[in-house]
Amino acid sequence: MRIDAEAINKRFGEGFVALEDVTLEVPEGSLTALLGPSGSGKSTLLRIMAGLETPDSGVIKIAGNDVTHARPQERGIGFVFQHYAAFAHMTVRDNVAFGLKIRKRPKSEVRAKVDELLDLVGLTQWGGQRPHQLSGGQRQRMALARALAIEPRVLLLDEPFGALDANVRTELRRWLRRLHDEQHVTTVLVTHDQEEAMEVADTIAVMNKGRIEQVGSPRDVYDQPATDFVMSFLGPISAVDGKLVRPHDISLSHDPSGGDVRATVKRIVHLGFEVRIELVMPDQSISRVQLTRGQTAELGLTEGQEVYVHPPESKVIGRADEHPGALGASDDDTLSEAIV
């Protein structure tokens, strides 16, 4: 079912503005990611959709019905928490069956549905165990099965993979994408991990400081970022001649051709297929460029060499002086980490 958030405002206490005039449409059957740094309001927006928080003003609609003042129980949602929120005193089966038992479904129906879901999340042989006997990834799959058991109209996931190891995360998000392709439940996923959002979602809403900065497909927000923030949050950036660009959109050459910047190669880092090059710009600031191994070999780059830097005309978004701190202006070792 489609979800609409219209002009949502939310403050915590006196001072902190969690959401400011947020409007977002989640199309039916989509998998939308709310992407942003911590404190951007993404989790608050999700919890307002679920009814776990009440907005100060604004309207939430599910399938066109105003549910702003409906309790979570009445919204027909499935919610998955970052830390699983597993019922510790119940077995895995009883956890998954919880919503169905509350709805007083016949025992045979509950059993069949739980069997089906345990099979779907690959926990059939774990049904009799307690949650604490499962790994983090298994617990989160159990929590997903529990949320899906009640056949929710919408599925809301609050940083569902945030507490898991890197390889389990990757595996689970692919699994979630497959699940969504099979079940088509409208899904909203909160994450601070841009790679996760790009891999799983078909729509990304980038949030910052309680506002939505941009909504679009993963390609749109990456290639046509609407603001400096979106650009810096979705991937590494570099500054060339006072402009913000993606490090992989910069090309280097030995030929000066109209207005190009001359820089010195400071360091060359080989990361398999990718090669990262640190340049000392004319103003002594450091910029990073990302090339392929082939390109580097072709140029015959060596440290200390002088090269000409060509920023791409079309992919320039902001001006470096408007965007301090997020740039390679300081000698920061890992630029992408500094930004994300």
Place this chain on the structure above:
Amino acid sequence: MVTRPVWKYSLRAVALAYLAVLLLAPVVFIFIKTFEHGFSTAWSYVTTPAAISAFWLSVLIAAIAVPLNTIFGVGTALVLVRSKTRGRKILDALIDIPFVVSPVIIGLSLILVYGLHGWFGPWFIDRGIPIIFNPLGMILATVFVSLPFCVREVAPVLMEIGTEQEQAAATLGASSWQTFWRVTLPSIRTGVAYGVVLTTARALGEIGAVAVVSSNVLGSTVSLPLLVKYRTQVPGPGGISAAYATGTELAVMSLIVLIGMTLLAPQRKDA
């Protein structure tokens, strides 16, 4: 801190000796004294009419005070931990009054409120419900002194389990009532059980507040702790032996509750 083995073992020995002298020795001594003249002698001391009456009065007091304070305790802990009402801090401070005020003062204050010349006393006496110097007063005094135990055991457990499980239950369609019975209560049951054990021990053992509001008439308003005190004052060796037997009886009763609760709510191994 790195401790040398010799220090580690000396510290342990000192701690154990301390506990042995102060806690274990008196209790063991009472057990030994109780069965000094054989089991049947001890049994005869706890089955006199006055002892049987005292036993049932203590059971009655505990049977009313414990469930009352358990229900109140869980409810209050929920208010203290989960709600954001303004009066929370005041409530939090009020709960501890029975801990900080001497039980004798509590007994006296009950006389001031419910006694013959107290605020509400005449109203109750007119309706044929005398409270002071009657079992009802002893029950009130016990409820008062044993009130904080359950709250103080349950509140930290509630804090620790957090609200996510309850929120998950809500999103799955459970009402507040269903959430409480199916999710919250099973999660805090260890705390509740321990609260019940402490409340029972205090309800059975309370003497200070109860002595003030009891008429001290054997067979009607003498509970087991009061009987112990009464018997220690009876001249001759018989009195003190009977007091030991009653003391052991109290200890066994508390122990039964402790074992019962441990079986009902075993410590969870997960966290």
